[in-house]
Amino acid sequence: MKIHPMWRNYPLVEPELEQVLTLIDKNITTNNAPVRDAILKMINAGGKLLRPAYCLLFSQFKPVDRHKMIALAAAVETLHTATLIHDDIIDEADVRRGQPSIQATFGQDTAVYAGDYLFTVCFKLLAGYASDLRSVQQDGKHMEAILNGELDQMATRYNLDITIDQYLTQISGKTGQLFALSSFLGAYESGNSLHFARNAQTIGLNIGIAFQLLDDILDYTATSAQFGKPVQEDMRQGVYSAPLILALHDDSDDFIPYLSKRSQMTPDDAQAVDQLVRQHGGIDQAQTLARNYTDTALAAIHKLPDVPVRATLEELTSTLLNRQS
């Protein structure tokens, strides 16, 4: 099991993340070779493992059975992977994590079942290791919120009037909620008070929102070689993110000739929209917004008890939310 090299800088969590991958591998017990291969390929494709990392870090404020926390961290990564696989079906995505997507490689049948299979593994891990039903109920609420985020995004496709609040609600669902759940589980299941766990949950939510905002900004600001594919594809599919939404709010008329072509948009159309987004201050405003969520998260982390893991949480969060690629 190989994990992302970034974790070499985080010795408090690196060895446990390796155990997370090993445990997920051990739980993929289906005899169905394509589904098994598809899942393992996805799990080992070098995802950043951020969600299990936050779960593990928030569980280090109290001494606790580490195997239990590794299992719960594995549960959140499993859920994350399940949603990625199903999202790729929806988006008809051919590429994921730089490799052909599961549906492109193994077909749609395998992709549907591989996602479903991972949901059941997640369910089994949560039910098997959570300390009480309250925690499992919390999981159910988060899962519903994650899915509602995806569904809202689907429902507002091609909507030029989408507000930044609608967008924030969507990313709060599709990305924020899983960071929130990971942080909550880590804190609550390691024996902290519900008050502490709710605080961790809010920190996780803000990190997740800032993370998604930054991802969406980087789609525009990454070097021109990288630019294009994701944003162009999103534009064609009518999925508009913060920079574009904020620019549209400044003046939508300029954009209409390009965006109204919907799935027929050409690479030149996308480049034109990209220029307009910059001219109308979409990127600057989105960066300000991301900065707000980042600052809120970092300030809250700084108020946590001064144990070694706090510095790691600060460093990881700061690095993650100030990255340039």
Added chain:
Amino acid sequence: MKIHPMWRNYPLVEPELEQVLTLIDKNITTNNAPVRDAILKMINAGGKLLRPAYCLLFSQFKPVDRHKMIALAAAVETLHTATLIHDDIIDEADVRRGQPSIQATFGQDTAVYAGDYLFTVCFKLLAGYASDLRSVQQDGKHMEAILNGELDQMATRYNLDITIDQYLTQISGKTGQLFALSSFLGAYESGNSLHFARNAQTIGLNIGIAFQLLDDILDYTATSAQFGKPVQEDMRQGVYSAPLILALHDDSDDFIPYLSKRSQMTPDDAQAVDQLVRQHGGIDQAQTLARNYTDTALAAIHKLPDVPVRATLEELTSTLLNRQS
């Protein structure tokens, strides 16, 4: 909410089944109109509600909060519906319960998410109403077994050497396990001993296997007007059921010229296979097998405590497993 007219004969369970549908409806809270419409259409398409019925009946051996049991019965029907929706994507089915399938009506995107949404509703209901984590763990195991049944079926497509044991393992997974879970939940969550609940689980498993065997037999023996569509489609997709598998075991050479055409099989080829299945005793043998599972289930029900619900369980099971259509 309209339920199947068959339930008029079962006053112990009819009103509660209506409440099951109402509760599912109440839990579909997504704002996404297509997903909501798709799910409600499926839920209200007149499915037989057998799984929640067994959950409710097995919960009537002890006095218990009926609302709790209705919620758990809703959870199993929700899980069942989720698997139907995703199976239709795999099978590229255009028709389900006599109506256009969700993916045919609303598209594949909505079908993937509608299934996922129902999984989260199931999870929420189970976590919200189960009395302890043991019960939720049990759910996880059953869900995995259900999916493994589907996956095994996918993996053995077009396999002329498939054994009857492999087939029985598959239907034990894809159909038996959900009947088993429903019966277990009803018995265990209403305060019976684990021993009683395990007995209910085994009864449910045998009912589920007999039910699927009978379904697969009826695909062959139903009147010629009904014959064709399901069996022909299954043959073309390489999904072989008990009558064909047992006949193949008698002599597979006769079948090869037809089955080797795989997805290119014509209606005439399918009719020829149908004739061969009869000649080689496939239907008779499958009926004997179904009879064994039915008898085992009925004998075990007869040994249950003599309270009013026992007679209902006997009558329902006997009617269900002796039906001609």
